[in-house]
Amino acid sequence: MRIATWNVNSIRSRIDRVTAWLERSDVDVLAIQETKCREDQFPGLELSSMGYEYAHVGLNQWNGVALISRVGLEDVATSFAPDQPLFGDPEVLEPRAVGATCGGVRVWSLYVPNGRELDHAHYHYKLAWLESLRTRAASWLAEDPDAQIALTGDWNIAPEDDDVWDMAVFEGKTHVSEPERQAFRDVLETGFTDVVRPHAPGPGVYTYWDYQQLAFPKKRGLRIDFVLASQALAARVDGAFIDREERKGKGASDHAPVVVDLA
């Protein structure tokens, strides 16, 4: 079974690239972030005609996450916990998490809040969101230590200096601050592993490149998209890669798909 995660930066503007990528990638389950559309705008027909079931949550032009699967899609959840933090004025539950059981694996498509600036309300929201996720993930494993769980998505955190093209540029910025990195490590410590890194060692290996300043051809990226697997799932991983080819050319997302193969 092959699972993948990809921040597509608008499913409506990217649907042709998404279907073309699916056609050539033999993916069974894809977690999508930043669909940037409402439920009624989601291009479900294009995906279902390819044999994929889908679950999507989207309220407006921001955020939005989906799961598509051709190996079953059961027990869909549109938030990871009853206390998943809210944001905005008025406060709302933003569409940043969707989970489903696909081929026996509990897969989550997660779009961690960006944080915007250190000490911004959005930054505190990001940390609270991650803490809530950590607590919930720990409870899932406490319930069933053998659960096969994949926490996939755009984490908006570069956990190590090697995940950043130039640390000096990120001095005082989000994505690399110690509280964010600690929050990421705290999720790992509940019993999850980055299953891609062993197959895509750095430095200089990234999943995201800004559209500006020719960042991609200049190799100026960040590694912020991850597949974190529970122990039982990690034991099944027999390969992984970041598909940076998909970042090339006109009309690419600013993120590359991240792919994991399970035995």
Add this chain to the structure above:
DNA sequence: ATGGTGGATGCTCCA
């Protein structure tokens, strides 16, 4: 190749 962001929206925000 001598370049210099893109998406959704609506006159700006978000990433």
